[in-house]
Amino acid sequence: MSTDLSMNSSAADAASHSHKFLTIADAAAALRDGSITSVALTADIVEKATALNPALGAYVTITGDAALAQAAAADVAFAAGNDFGPLQGIPLAIKDIIAMKGAGTTANSRVLDPAWGAGTDAPVVARLRAAGSVFVGKSTTSEFALGMPDASKGFPVPHNPWDVERTPAGSSSGTGIAVAAGLALGGLGTDTGGSVRGPACVNGHTGLKVTFGRVPKSGVVPLAFSLDSIGPMARSAYDCALLLEVMAGYDASDPNAADVEVPKYSELLNGDIDGLKIGLPIPYFFDHDQLEPEVRDAVLSGVQQLVGMGATSKEMALPYAAEAKDANMLILGAEAYAYHRNNLVNRWEDYGNLTRPTLARGAFYTAADYAQASRFRSMWSAEVAKAFEHYDVLITPSAPSPAQLVKDMDPSQRLVQPSYTGHWNLTGLPAVAIPSGFTASGLPLSMQIIGKPFAEATVLKVADALQRVTNWHLLHPPVETLYATAA
């Protein structure tokens, strides 16, 4: 792999101070050539996760003993010549709103019944287990995949490993932190308005929001049933492909699961994007006055690299982009409120102090608001489909700014700030967030690649093509300084 040597000095410093971090693909190769065992890899990761959890808050529960047992089983299988595929023996993080045998599910909330999902694997977890994966533990989520941390509730507060004063974003905060800091080689997140892509963006790795229905979402505590999806998070697009080809596919337990063939995604990532047509939706996504120039410039630089590989790009417009973000928020709020209404009435103070007013917003929408947002959703999806008659992918920034300082964040501002991710939950389309560089101060930047329905292979192929000529996704935070903090 050739590398882009144009990274700034802060990022280079961070890289030079790093531990050895493996991609899933690298670890899979090492497990097969005998240079590591899953037990050794898992023990190292469990040890790191345990040591750094006080500083980073990546995990609600670390299932160390069970993980080592899974790792030992993977090693025994290798020794016996039984190879269940690239995820065998690979340590993963499972977001704590997804059911997993051997660990409770909390949704980071005192409200969820501790018996929810007990003793069961969600179908997606069962598939990963059958593929020989190792589960390091249940990773931190924003409360019910929506709120912001409330330390008084007793759950770990997640921190960005690049700067612990900054947000790791949500809601799949823990998996995002774990991948960035080397506390798992990949994992599961869920995405309703950007909850896989946001953490991937600010923690400096890759995260894929899949087509609605691509991965069965039964066994997951719902946030908004018509927008929710489960997506892979990992250092590289290639690793996300390895995860997705196990995760995806029909399951009758989810009425929204799509009975659509699952390609061997990883075999389609060949670096060839010659003739690819890229649309750049300029209004709102590239010209908003709250979009930071460093973010925009990094995305456009990435697009130029893709053009240098044979793609073409053209500026275009998607009408009503600002309203599409609002429609996503409204539908999300209404569906989430319907799920939580009775508990908000009876157990208001059991919710976190920043979760409860956010959930209560759903009480302030009318049935007509929800129906009208759903009309808008139809119209906007049709507009996006029209655009895709001319383009293979659309590319935008993943977020208007790098990770914000937690002290400066105001949950009520989320509705008035621009956001570039919920649009694709509204349309159900696949979208991958990948690193696109670093700020002058050393914070990760990210770009988003959006594709047609079930075109995960295309968006991952474009992401992988860029990751073959850049190394942003391989850089990681200087976690050794955090060991001192944790100590």
Next chain:
Amino acid sequence: MHSNEEKLAVVLEMSGITPPAEDQEAILRAFSTGRELSKLIFSVAQARYEEPALIFSARV
């Protein structure tokens, strides 16, 4: 014209939610931004005659 505080009190009573005083400011902000979102969604004339993206299929 009723103030947002007065409208909020009515909506909270209807919904059965009884937030303590310490949450009133955050709830009022949530109410104001929520109603603003509604106005924006209804401002898009092109969406008026669309079939809502709500799916129901009759089945046996």
